[in-house]
Amino acid sequence: MNISGILSINKSGMNGLQNNMDNIANNIANSDTVGYKNRDTTFQELVNNQTTTQEANLISGTNLGLNTGVAVNGESVNFTQGSxxxxxxxxxxxxxxxxxxxxxxxxxxxxxxxxxxxxxxxxxxxxxxxxxxxxxxxxxxxxxxxxxxxxxxxxxxxxxxxxxxxxxxxxxxxxxxxxxxxxxxxxxxxxxxxxxxxxxxxxxxxxxxxxxxTSTVDLASSMTDMIATQRAYQMNAKALQSTDDMFEVINRLAD
Known part of the structure; x- marks a missing residue:
């Protein structure tokens, strides 16, 4: 996998996390909405990209595959009855x-x-x-x-x-x-x-x-999910910045 592939993974991760953040924010905004049903974002792993011997060590002769990111699979609604x-x-x-x-x-x-x-x-x-x-x-x-x-x-x-x-x-x-x-x-x-x-x-x-x-939104759980999603987004953003720095070094060496 080349650096462009890593950028693609970062991009898919950030897009998915942003989608999840929007969904969580919508749940929190509707925590007092009559009859509102909590919504959860579901994700799926994109197709695996097999690495080469130059990219990763082979363990016991088994090829190592890295997925090419994540995609939002859909939105599931919790239809359990509220109080x-x-x-x-x-x-x-x-x-x-x-x-x-x-x-x-x-x-x-x-x-x-x-x-x-x-x-x-x-x-x-x-x-x-x-x-x-x-x-x-x-x-x-x-x-x-x-x-x-x-x-x-x-x-x-x-x-x-x-x-x-x-x-x-x-x-x-x-x-x-x-x-x-x-x-x-x-x-x-x-x-x-x-x-x-x-x-x-x-x-x-x-x-x-x-x-x-009443709404089925658990406000405490939603706030916890929001914090976890924010941290995951920040981690992806830092990884994206590190990859961009690597590109900058490569371009300088290529000159």
């Missing part, structure tokens, strides 16, 4: 166990989220913080729901209670992907599914009204 925090708001909801709420994006596309901090807009429809309509199987159009207090049962059934009288108006629609690996983050704590044929409407979801799910 539930009581808010007392009638339009705050948390899912116990698996499942996602459905909301509709600006173009009518279905988005999935664990963030159940909803509200009713001026027309009476249930929407999220971004104003996107929540997926509801309404037996009574939301704009025609009677006045009263919103009550949601553990299975997502919605009723309006007024003066002791309860009127059933619909049900929260919740979804379960066959495989969480099919979920793709699209920002704002929302996901889409790569294969919607594998997405099913849940019939046994468990909802808690007046609660929100």
């Amino acid at each position: 539930l925090q009581q808010t007392g708001s009638a339009t705050d909801f948390a899912i116990q166990g698996q499942g996602f709420f459905g909301v509709y994006g600006q173009n009518g596309e279905l988005l999935l989220t664990r963030d159940g901090s909803f509200k009713r807009d001026s027309t009476g429809q249930l929407v999220n913080a971004s104003g996107n309509k929540v997926a509801v199987d309404a037996t009574v159009p939301e704009t025609n729901w009677p006045k009263g207090d919103l009550s949601v049962a553990s299975d997502g059934s919605i009723s309006i209670v007024n003066n002791g009288n309860s009127t059933s108006v619909g049900k929260l629609r919740m979804y379960l992907p066959q495989n969480n690996e099919d979920l793709v983050s699209v920002g704002n704590n929302n996901y889409t599914v790569t294969n919607e044929n594998q997405l099913q409407v849940m019939t046994n979801a468990s909802v808690k009204q007046g609660y929100l799910e």
Whole structure:
């Protein structure tokens, strides 16, 4: 392996560590975001480059290979449930166990989220913080729901209670992907599914009204990862500087 190869390894390492640093910073920034799921960067080793006898000693006749760097393999999301925090708001909801709420994006596309901090807009429809309509199987159009207090049962059934009288108006629609690996983050704590044929409407979801799910980010662990990543980045930067110094010496000798 020549010096140019070493520079390439340093470059891939620094790029990967910078990507990991961005991911950790995003986790820390969302440590208080409702329903946010911690994300981890995964790496893979690039192809090995076999050394020659001039580059390294051979041990017991076995060729010594050096990998040509690392690459970001992807991002894994920790979909374990966060703790539930009581808010007392009638339009705050948390899912116990698996499942996602459905909301509709600006173009009518279905988005999935664990963030159940909803509200009713001026027309009476249930929407999220971004104003996107929540997926509801309404037996009574939301704009025609009677006045009263919103009550949601553990299975997502919605009723309006007024003066002791309860009127059933619909049900929260919740979804379960066959495989969480099919979920793709699209920002704002929302996901889409790569294969919607594998997405099913849940019939046994468990909802808690007046609660929100907290983030799964472990702030102490994230800070530790950030320090370790910073030190690894600094080490790669020093190695890159040393390699550049070697190039400078070689160029002087070549003159």
